[in-house]
Amino acid sequence: MFRLKIALAFVLLISGLVGIVYLTVHSHMGQALEEDAEVALRRTALIAEKTRRLDEFALLEKARFVAQRADLNAAMVAEYEGENGEYDRHMQVHKLLERDQILFTEFYAPKNKGKRNLDLNLLHREPMTQEIFMVIDASGKGVATLGKDLLQWFGDNVAKQHPIILEVMQSGEARTDMWLWSYSAADKKQLYVVSIVPLRASPGEPPVGVVVLGNAINDGVAKSSQLLLEGRIALEKPQHRRDSREQSLAPEIAFFHGNKIYGSTFGTAHQLKLAKVLFEGKTPLADHNLEELIEIQIDDRPYRALARYFPGHAGGETPAGFVVLTDAEQALKPLVQTQSNILFGAAAILLLGLGLLLFFIFQFIKPFEKVEQGIQEMLAGNKEYEFSTEGLHEHAASLSQMLNLLTAYLQGKPMPDDDGSEESWGELMPEAHMAKHDKAGAPIVQGVALPGMGPKAKKEAPTEEDVS
Missing domain, CATH: 3.30.450.20 (PAS domain)
Structure with missing residues (x-):
């Protein structure tokens, strides 16, 4: 029961500390990541819009040249x-x-x-x-x-x-x-x-x-824009363009006109589902704001999206614009990884710490179990049993020595401070006793002063004559 209580207290302590760390990280880091994702989404939309404007100016310059x-x-x-x-x-x-x-x-x-x-x-x-x-x-x-x-x-x-x-x-x-x-x-x-x-x-x-x-404006334009937003240039070979991590972080882009998408970085099936989510029952930017931050799901996958009109195309029955989307799970992935690492580290510390704790408890209690076995043997009738102090830690060795003194005292055997006791006690006698004639006071047995023992003679048991 003693070992169980200590182990339970250790588990509760570690669990409490891990819970505090976990909730703190979830609260602060999660909020910070969501805010960073929103800022990054707005910056991405701004870059996409300016890129489209620059392409429009280039197209306008070519038309002027021809005209x-x-x-x-x-x-x-x-x-x-x-x-x-x-x-x-x-x-x-x-x-x-x-x-x-x-x-x-x-x-x-x-x-x-x-x-x-x-x-x-x-x-x-x-x-x-x-x-x-x-x-x-x-x-x-x-x-x-x-x-x-x-x-x-x-x-x-x-x-x-x-x-x-x-x-x-x-x-x-x-x-x-x-x-x-x-x-x-x-x-x-x-x-x-x-x-x-x-x-x-x-x-x-x-x-x-x-x-x-x-x-x-089609899928090819959307993918070129994605490549630019990813920080790459079209001169790079496609097979060396992105690894899986970069690809997962790259924003998705879709161009819409009215309630239909005409180009995106999604496949055909996902593009149709995106159009259904965006335009079924509600049109993005329905209040004719310049942009609108929305949260959507495609095949149970959460996305944070920013819809924005093309300049000059906010009004009318068929407004045109684009939507930039980021995977919400990818945005919070550092938080999930951190929380997983916290739980993994806590489990490792808990298992290792619990194992070491039980090991040291066992090592501490084991000598006392030997002492208990000796007491059981004496109770069984072995009055000559001597408790060994060899290989025991300080507390168990002191208890064994005290039990040896107690049994000797009860059986009327010579005490360690009596003359000639070296032959009876042998290695069980402490080194302090060897200098008992040089120092006054009671001899020290394993660091404990024994009452009634010392240079003074012990009192004799009263006789019948004294009693009468």
């Missing part, structure tokens, strides 16, 4: 005779657009290969291939466009679908916009960021049309 070409402006205002005049203008403009596309893709792009986008001016920044590359006349109808199997495309009223074209021609100022666009009603529309620049025959004159350049 300022004198021969393109001349081709737009030239008079084309005959019934095929519109077609002739279409072909002339198409050739000029092809020329500029070749300049971007076959001259600028190879020249800048291996260089970072940050080191290039806006006109030379990637991507150099634009998915939308068209010219529209003053009435809002398409004149020519580049693209596979699009040589014959012209005459569609683009301004009817995107009134911003007429707004640019009226104001004379270049604009950027987000379009859902396809060249045919049978084709699925994709999301594009476009730049619209007015065409003028000469400075100061009204625009004769606009140049529209656009880049698709």
Whole structure:
């Protein structure tokens, strides 16, 4: 029972200390990690937004370059005779657009290969291939466009679908916009960021049309943005790009328009689930705030997400923006690891400490068990039993010596301080007794002064004569 009480007290002490440490770490470290995750999420969203803006400015610069070409402006205002005049203008403009596309893709792009986008001016920044590359006349109808199997495309009223074209021609100022666009009603529309620049025959004159350049926003763009936010550059080989730890910490990105996601770093299944979580019953930024911090779950996996509008696209029936997501479990992983280490260390300390405690208790109690066995033997009738002090610790040896003195006293045997006792006591006599004739007082047996023993003679037992 004694050993059990000590062990239980030790377990309770360690458990209490571990509980205090565990709760303290959970309270302070968990709150700090959540705050850091939110700050990192906002910074990530800001970087993603500025990156998209920089890409828009680069696209705008390319559109300005094309729109300022004198021969393109001349081709737009030239008079084309005959019934095929519109077609002739279409072909002339198409050739000029092809020329500029070749300049971007076959001259600028190879020249800048291996260089970072940050080191290039806006006109030379990637991507150099634009998915939308068209010219529209003053009435809002398409004149020519580049693209596979699009040589014959012209005459569609683009301004009817995107009134911003007429707004640019009226104001004379270049604009950027987000379009859902396809060249045919049978084709699925994709999301594009476009730049619209007015065409003028000469400075100061009204625009004769606009140049529209656009880049698709899709999964590839989302993954490129993720790569940038991860602190990597596109020049690195994909197979050496990320390890599992870096990949788990990289934020996820999704671009939305209205209530649909058009590009993300998720797979198709997860992207559909994300759209359902974000837009079913509630639209992100429903109050038209610039951003909104939300917590969502996809397949029971918690995410912290920050939804933000693209600049200028916060209003309207189909707002456009992006969502940056971080895995909440990954953000709190250091806390979980720390708590696991605390519990593991506490269990190790508890088991090791309990084992050492029981070992030392056993080593301390074991000599007393030998003494107890000796007492049992004397009770069984062995009056000559002597308690050995050899190999015992101080307390057990002192008890054994006291028991030897007690049994000798009760049996009337010579005491250690009696003359000639050395022969009877032998090795059981303490060294202090050997100097008893040189010092006054009672001899010391294992550090204990025995009453009634010393240089004075012990009192004789009273006789019958004394009693009478």
